[in-house]
Amino acid sequence: MKEEIRLREGDDFIKLGQLLKKAGVAGAGSDAKMLIEGGEVSVNGEIELRRGRKCYPGDEICFADRVFKVVSP
Numbered sequence: 001m002k003e004e005i006r007l008r009e010g011d012d013f014i015k016l017g018q019l020l021k022k023a024g025v026a027g028a029g030s031d032a033k034m035l036i037e038g039g040e041v042s043v044n045g046e047i048e049l050r051r052g053r054k055c056y057p058g059d060e061i062c063f064a065d066r067v068f069k070v071v072s073p
Contacts, residue, residue, distance in 0.1 A: 002069045007057065009073045016043065017051040019061060023068050035063065 005019055014022070017032040020041070026032035029051075035041055036051050042062045043053060055061060061068045 002060070002067045004071045005055075005061075005068050006071050007073050011073070013054040013056045014070060015051065016041065016048060016053040016055055016061070019055055019068065019070070020063070023066075025063050025066070040064070 003023065005014065005023055007014055016036060017026070017029055020026040020032040020035065021029065026035060033051050037049060039047050039049065040063060041048055043055065044060055045062075055070045057070050057072045059070045061070070
């Protein structure tokens, strides 16, 4: 089942590191950085190594057995 990550009103995107914190996967930015740089996170089916990757509505982010979908506010 996909979990929705809703953008804030007025935002066009959310950065990958922020998304992981918002989803409760990472407690801090340093935790998110370690997960991303460790190759544990994929965006739209491809491993992503950039914490600052912009995620837009429709993007799907996978970590472990969880799938997150970015949605508009």
